[in-house]
Amino acid sequence: MYIPTLDDMLAARERIEPHIHRTPILTSRLLNELSGAELFFKCENLQKAGAFKARGASNAVFGLSEEQARRGVATHSSGNHGTCLSYAASRRRVPCTVVMPRTAPQAKKDAVRGYGARVVECEPSTTSREAVFAEVVAETGAEFVHPYNDHRVIAGQATCSAEMIEQVEALSAVVAPIGGGGMISGTCLTLSNLAPGIQIFAAEPVQADDACRSFRAGHIIADDAPNTVADGLKVPLKDLTWHFVRNHVTDIQTASEQEIVSAMRLIWKNLKIVMEPSSAVALATILKHPDVFAGRRVGVIITGGNVDLDTLPWN
Incomplete structure (x- = not known):
């Protein structure tokens, strides 16, 4: 660590x-x-x-190597980190996928999509979120940018x-x-x-x-x-x-x-x-x-x- x-x-x-x-x-x-x-x-x-999560997301995205950036980024988020990662990804022009609980506010889902990212929905639990996310990473090979850890x-x-x-x-x-x-x-x-x-x-x-x-x-x-x-x-x-x-x-x-x-x-x-x-x-x-x-x-x-x-x- x-x-x-x-x-x-x-x-x-x-x-x-x-x-x-x-x-x-x-x-x-x-x-x-x-x-x-x-x-x-x-x-x-x-x-x-x-x-505030635009700060951490931007630091992660703009710190990627060119090879990592080509594969894109992915995360799981109830809203703000997903929005901010999609914002940062759009600034660097790299693909972004966000796993979000189906119960997340519609405004936050719309914001993620508004920056050009793909939303994949999961059930509103940590267990479901992490399981669905694992499938996304296996599919895309994207760089995982954890919301906080x-x-x-x-x-x-x-x-x-x-x-x-x-x-x-x-x-x-x-x-x-x-x-x-x-x-x-x-x-x-x-x-x-x-x-x-x-x-x-x-x-x-x-x-x-x-x-x-x-x-x-x-x-x-x-x-x-x-x-x-x-x-x-x-x-x-x-x-x-x-x-x-x-x-x-x-x-x-x-x-x-x-x-x-x-x-x-x-x-x-x-x-x-x-x-x-x-x-x-x-x-x-x-x-x-x-x-x-x-x-x-x-x-x-x-x-x-x-x-x-x-x-x-x-x-």
């Missing part, structure tokens, strides 16, 4: 610079008052392809927090959602090297809390098919992301479905931005644990904005 280093993050930053946005930081007086903290929202919902992907995601600490001074904590752990791992990679005094908190739905239970138990506990409105956070930790979680995360906190949807509404209303339920989990846990964050300068990563407007959770 190769553990990505700070040099990998720095190389990724240079490699992907032409293909991503340096996303803005937004603040809200009302959200500061509600939380008792100074919150700085890193808006990866405004990233290329609508999610890939050193190239983690190095790319690490560029987000590198930007954030340049944009906001004196942060004492950063909070980001956790599913498989790609963003959290990238955050750990950067902050442990460049700003080790910043605490890293992961935020997870109660109904998909395998990372939290893993953190408490000291080993990976994987759920096969959790059910939550935060559809991007249903996947389990893997060995590489577990390394970063185990060694660098301060705590993993959880929020209920109602708390996630309430936080999503607050962000839509007060920051005037479109973001998806998975992104709202971070604010939900901050509001749930004011004693942890009160009086602190806190970076909050809004991970994506690819929401299906026809199925908003408050409808």
Whole structure:
């Protein structure tokens, strides 16, 4: 298992610079008052392809050799990684296949196809996803770009927090959602090297809390098919992301479905931005644990904005 280093993050930053946005930081007086903290929202919902995963996907695709690129790339994804990999593949003009759960939001399936990638559907479980994907790789010979358990992907995601600490001074904590752990791992990679005094908190739905239970138990506990409105956070930790979680995360906190949807509404209303339920989990846990964050300068990563407007959770 190769553990990505700070040099990998720095190389990724240079490699992907032409293909991503340096996303803005937004603040809200009302959200500061509600939380008792100074919150700085890193808006990866405004990233290329609508999610932070454009960073890791671009780093992986543009790091391929010419021979690898000719065979194309493939992945399994509930949505955002598939969209972002298809975006990066379209930029390099290489074939891309994405295995997606049949229950994934239609907007995310449409986005993948919109970048010219092929969608192959599977049942909404980790077991089905991996089995169908194995068939795709056997058929195409494509390079597997894992949604999160890939050193190239983690190095790319690490560029987000590198930007954030340049944009906001004196942060004492950063909070980001956790599913498989790609963003959290990238955050750990950067902050442990460049700003080790910043605490890293992961935020997870109660109904998909395998990372939290893993953190408490000291080993990976994987759920096969959790059910939550935060559809991007249903996947389990893997060995590489577990390394970063185990060694660098301060705590993993959880929020209920109602708390996630309430936080999503607050962000839509007060920051005037479109973001998806998975992104709202971070604010939900901050509001749930004011004693942890009160009086602190806190970076909050809004991970994506690819929401299906026809199925908003408050409808």
